[in-house]
Amino acid sequence: MTALEASGTGKGPAADVIAPAAGSHPVTPATSNSRRDNRRKWIEIAIFVGPALIVFLTFVVFPMVMAARYSLYKWDSRQPFELAEFIGFDNYTRALIGGTDPETQEIFWKAYAEPFWNAVGNNFQIIALSMLIQLPVAMIVALVLNRRFRGRSGVRLIIFAPYVLAEVTAGLMWMMLLDPRGPITTMVQSIGLPVPSQGWLEDPTWGFWTFFFIVSWKYIGLAIILFLAGLAGVPQELQEAASIDGASWWQVQWRINIPLIGPTVRVWAFLSIIGSIQLFDMAWVLNKGGSTGQYSTIATLMVDIGTQRNDGGYASALAIIMFIFSMTAALIYMGLIMRRDNTSSPTGKSKIKKGV
């Protein structure tokens, strides 16, 4: 504990050295005994932050650390962990290349690495398709809807509604709709188009695309709503000035609106990437990622191995790999955010001071 911190008061202006504009008269609750006040302050901090920190460390950080540890063991999770055997990074190499032992590599490649890379491929395909399909579609919808018309708030409300539904209920609904004898199949048949014989979700090629469609249905509303919120913050004067100067609707969007909501797009992209890496509920509800893993994700593979095959070590290794992916995405995002904040903060601060 570093209780020797000089400034004993709260974030009042008296102690706040970086707020010279706010006047320089020291006003503190207890100026008489700074040392006692200092101890009191630390007790307060402990009481306020302590409970949250303890809960967080116990139920978030500790399990993460344990996952890293389990991932180094060969462990049948039906048995106590004491019986597990330390095998180093074998679980990881099995996932990545089918293990280092040339004798078993071929078998392990089929059993471990193939489903793993299939799942990783699905996760990354969903990320790529989100950026290539969801982003442009959501952008166009948001730009077109970004004007006054009757029932605008109702339309927004409806578009966003799927986002708040539980993945389970939305997934089951689409399972009903996409049933081989269900409404969508018969509708497609009635206009004379061929339908996949094993059903939409079970088809080797259609399965993944069907799944991506369902995921898009569920999540594209978030993109549209976030973009609309961003567009509402674009000053109208800019658009008017441009259109007075003869810019077409499309030029106004392309040169003014889209660049100015860049930060919003970045926020969405981050949410989307993290969500895609951790995608589980929807894929699990729809027949656990498909019977041949057409749309299995790292998370469904992990839960499948952990609960059906009881391979605690390997499941933990998959968890850690998933964590590494998430962390990489988060670090890249934080880098972007910080660069943005560094460039924009001086103006933001001066604005606040002026307002005061």
Add this chain to the structure above:
Amino acid sequence: MATSTIPETRTRRRSSKARTQLTGDSSIYVTIFVALVAVGLTLGPLIYLALGGFRSNAQIAADPNALPDPWVWQNYWNILSNGTFWRFTFNSLVVAGATTIGVVALGTMAAYPLARYRFRGREGIFVVFTAGLMFPLTVAIFPLFLLLQDLGWVGGYWGLIVPQVAFALPVTVIIMRPFLQALPDELEEASFMDGLTRVGFFFRMILPLAKPGMVTVGVLAFLGSWNGYLLPLVILTGRDAPTTLPLGVTQFQGQNASDFAGIMAYTFLAMIPALVFFLMMERRIVDGLSGAVKG
């Protein structure tokens, strides 16, 4: 400031008139068309689901794309008159409610010193919480299960509530800290001059003023808990476990796989609470989601 607002509004009013003249009515049809398509794609499946619950399995088998004829109330009635659906809803409500209270209380408390005290290690603690964003529940699910097993919380309320609070804390702290930081320093100064202590300031000033932020994080926590699936799936084993609604839906589907109409009715009923909650809290949810990562 007060003087500058008047001309500002005047120019805005004038320019918005120019805007309507410039853009005219030419593209309003595009807007309406896109709006109708989007609404149709969103509502269509939900309406089909709701109507499907009013049909019998024989009707659905004969023609999947038809209206109920005659309307069958049996599916919905069977579910609503059976205690399990209500029990699942109650369980979800208890878990989501307790999670929300826990997150808002712990999160606001933690955010207060992180926002308004100056002490060494403050940024470090904040970074620890923000790093939590990278630890999704999915990643930690097995060790978490073992931990809860050791605590004897598997198959009970606590096993759901406490981990959900823990995993919702990062977002809460990230939203609440800037919110509390934005409260003017003059307020604190004046309170201290009036003899309020820092703790007194928290209860008298912070809590009332932070209400909008608390509602936002509370709504997000409630929704996350209400829709949660993986944790209940893993934790709620055993006969007496308090099954939550998402898990209950999949159980019903598993047990009545051929009862299409029943599944549709059940699924639709399970959606209604979330939709009602959303209608009441739409603004907060959008604000929270867009604020969560920007903060």
